Amino acid sequence: MAGKVVITGMGIVSSLGYDLETFWRNLEAGKSGVKKISLFDASTCATRIAAEVPQDFEEFSRTLVKKRAAGQMTRVTRMCVVAAKQAVALSGLDFEKEDKSRCAVIMGVVNTGNSSVEKDTSPQNTVFKSMTNSMPAWISLEYQLLGPNFAINTACASSAYAIATGMQMIKNNMVDIVIAGGADSIINPEEINGFNALYALSVANDPPEAASRPFTASRDGFVIGEGAGVLILESEEHAMKRNALVHCELAGYALTSEGYNIMAPMKDGTGMAATIEKAIENAGIAKSEVGYINAHGTSTELNDRYETMAIKRVFGEQAYLIPVSSSKSMIGHTIGAAGAIEGIITILSLKNNTLTPTINYSDPDPELDLDYVPNVSRNKTIEVALSNSFGFGGHNATLVFRKYPGN
């Protein structure tokens, strides 16, 4: 097994910005990206709010994606490619100097974005826009990479699975570099009506920015977000050889399934707890080292209850000392992109010694009694942080990130 796996690049497209600095500044300020839906007329939907990527993203994307290729991509795929190009740029990688057969691309893809809100699709582009492998394919094409290149779909845990799979491929010495992450948008009438039929979405439409309320008593479902998050995973040895800036170590992970229910998490969070426990074991860390948990924290009744129970089950009394926050309170639930976007937030928290808040935490659920970093960000030096992702179908993932010495 190879040595450590490190993160040398990150790229983001989200409702709170499409560059890392803006994104972080907004998170740190506790801003919400949730607004009234503008992508289509949602007036007949029970849910009429979402965390949309700013409209000027399209103009920005034209600086990074050629017109011809852009026309063959969905808006979501363009988000993915833009995030990947940002991540590669930050990493300082020059693929012309790399063994391209040892460079992989793995993307978490649940939806391609080829829905009724996708405009101007020519018949020749329909297939390309529907291919669930299109996101990793376009990234691979961009850099003419020759290593493994594929998509993973494990619902809301997809991009966390992509990152974990990438880590394992480096550990197994199959590749040196993995571009891993995901992108998603389900802001379209079909998906919103579908999730509304499951009573999974918040219908607290007014004011939009107050709708996502993880861990509160008044939480009434998740708010849909959209965006992309992409990370550059690299063997430490390879990163050192090229004198790369290391943002943190990806210390471990766990991937599990619950074998329980297509929608609901396993009762009392036992499946979630098993995942967190295995991730800690895989990373070879002590529980006492965990200084922060970026929760899956969807703002649904069951997730927030069971995730809280899971954290208590794993950490016991220590659970009350570990800050736990939900980024979804600000950027909504980005589905297939959530694991990567929230992984990036976790890394930035480690780097900046700042924990981003759970906003809209105005009425605590008396049964959920952990430290949810309410409403304002907090300065705290942490060495190890976890990021949880739990998907419909019982797909669970926990990633373990550790501060990198000297950074």
Added chain:
Amino acid sequence: MAKITENTRTEVREIVLAFFAEECEADKSQIKDNTSIIKDLDGDSLMFLELIEIFKKKYNLDIELKTIGKYAVKHPVETIGQLIEMQMLIIELENRLLELEK
């Protein structure tokens, strides 16, 4: 079968150049007969199909894609000039294109 005139040739050339200039964000005046579609313009094979659709509609052509495919396998198109020549043959011969092989 369309009757080919000098005007047809001019029209086809203009459509092809405008198409590549637009799709590849290239300067139309810089696109020449010897310009490579892949190397110089970063184009792709799908553009050929899209142009065929444009010309099928414009000249009401009766030609099957498989006919063009069979011909193109033996006469690969790499440059703008070659592409224009093939489009002219398609317009002129339509489904009789493969008779050129006999």
